[in-house]
Amino acid sequence: MADDKQKSRTSIPMIVTGLVMTLLFVGLAGFLVLQRASIPTVDEQTAQVRLKNLADLNAENQRILTQYHWVDKTKGVVGIPINRAMDLVLAELQANKPHAAGPVNPPAAPPPATPAPSPNNQRPGGGQ
16 A cells, blocks of 8 residues: 555656646747747738839829829920820710721632643653
């Protein structure tokens, strides 16, 4: 019976030590996962830079499409808003009404083909 008490005394501290070590390991692993999630990666930084560049490009394109601007000041070329350009093109197309199409003539028949000379008659020197 003394051996049973000795075995239970030594196994309880080992179980407690094992549980404490397991909890410490799980806690440390969780801490490292949380720390890694908070650090931005190179891909995230590149994505943010690209999104900013895309937003800037879209804003510039929107400005060009909706405002008057110089295309080439030395030549006097001006860009106009897209809505105004569409109105001008529509007015021009409405002013130029197409004429009605005339009757459609079928294509002329090709001339009859001439028969090709036979190869026997085409020898050099006229001999056979």
